[in-house]
Amino acid sequence: MSAVFNFTFVPWFRSVAPYIHTHRGKTFVVGIAGEAIAAGKLPSIAQDLALIQSMGVKVVLVHGFRPQVNEQLRAKGHEARYSHGMRITDEVALDCAQEAAGQLRYEIEAAFSQGLPNTPMAGSTVRILSGNFITARPVGVVDGVDFQHSGLVRKVDATGIRRALDGGSMVLLSPFGFSPTGEAFNLAMEEVATSVAVSIQADKLIFLTEVPGVAMDPGQPVSEDNPIDTELPLDVARKWLAQLSPPQQPTDTAFYLQHCVKACEGGVERNHILPFSVDGALLLEIYVHDGIGTMVIDEKLESVREAGVDDIGGILQLIEPFERDGTLVKRSRTEIERDIHQYTVVEHDGVIFGCAALYPYPEARTAEMAALTVSPQSQGQGDGEKLLKRIEHRARAIGLDSIFVLTTRTMHWFIKRGFQPVSPDWLPEARKKKYNWDRKSQVLVKKLG
Secondary structure (H helix, E strand, C coil): CHHHHHHHHHHHHHHHHHHHHHCCCEEEEEEECCHHHCCCCHHHHHHHHHHHHHHEEEEEEECCHHHHHHHHHHHHCCCCCCCEECCCCCCHHHHHHHHHHHHHHHHHHHHCCCCCCHHHHHHCCEEEEEECCEEEEECEEECCEEEEEEEEEEEHHHHHHHHCCCHCEEEEEEEEECCCCCEEECHHHEEEEHHHHHHHHCCEEEEEEEECCCCCCCCCCCEECCCCCCEEEHHHHHHHHHHCCCCCCCCCHHHHHHHHHHHHCCCCCCEEEEECCCCCHHHHHHHHHCCCCCCEEEHHHCCECCCCHHHHHHHHHHHHHHHHHCCCCCCHHHHHHHHHHEEEEEEECCCEHHHHHHHEEEEHHHHEEEEEEEEECCEEEEEHHHHHHHHHHHHHHHHCCCEEEEEECCCHHHHHCEEEECHHHCCCHHHHCCCCCCCCCEEEEEEEC
């Protein structure tokens, strides 16, 4: 094994470890569009899901079958009909849906049963459990259109699904439901996945789809100037939905977004839209900070909070590279332990991505903001501004009139945010005694309104 491989693999694997710890014991509902299976992506998706489950994640897998049903209809010379973004399921379409579901369940179970040596599935044991977990009701007649055997989710057997997950099985659901009288209804994969995620209060709802995610400007095509918005706050997602046209097909921006918003409002904390065209999309989204698709979240999920003793290790790991290159003054573990309650941190998914400390000088009605650090992985995403706002709030709360910083490299960042350069002689006497004249740090002050 080459030294170059060792050099890249070890740091990468260590960087993934916090996400492995964070997601262990969590429950993910994964909805796979039928187009992904039609495109031949099932083997790689099964490998990734088996790997995710092996790391302690409980998985509910909901498959779609839109193209497979349409193929069956074409073979029978029958036209696929849609209205209001839903399939109209007549008797022929219902038979085709049942045939397609049976074939796909067979293919999915086979994919998870592979275990050839020297393949990603070697040594894996994935037990698949299916069942009548969904009770359905008919869509009925909408705007004069009779949807016949198309249905909506009436109830989810959340207890049964949790029991199966706790027993170590992966739960596989087809987009079918049954009425109390035993009548079968064709459901939308997206609605089944969303309803299940809300009912069992899953930690994530993930859609593997034909689309790459939601663009920064969803009304325009994705491009270098209009990239995918990797993290979409719930209130912004609601705003986009109100502005976008009602979705008629899966490639419409609002199609998957509406389900992510519904799940988020129902208590599912993280809701993802991923492109199945990218190999390893699930792994890239779950175990890499920025991910590759769009995640709809409640902004409360990214926690800006005061630090505690459990955060000492994370803070040390965060600031060490900046101390090494001279951006920050070196602080010992003892100093950070002593001052830990002066620190504010930005935490996301159990990982600390930013920190700053507030050292008050009450006699001068000012305070120093020190050790402001943002991980390179999340720079440019506003974490620095969030920390600054929280530090300002803490300073105002204890009656201070200003805050100041000492910096050698980031002067312009602070000036853009209302700080003014002053002479080191401005510093409070107690801080002036500790000023390192050899380092020649710039002193900047911001008045607190």
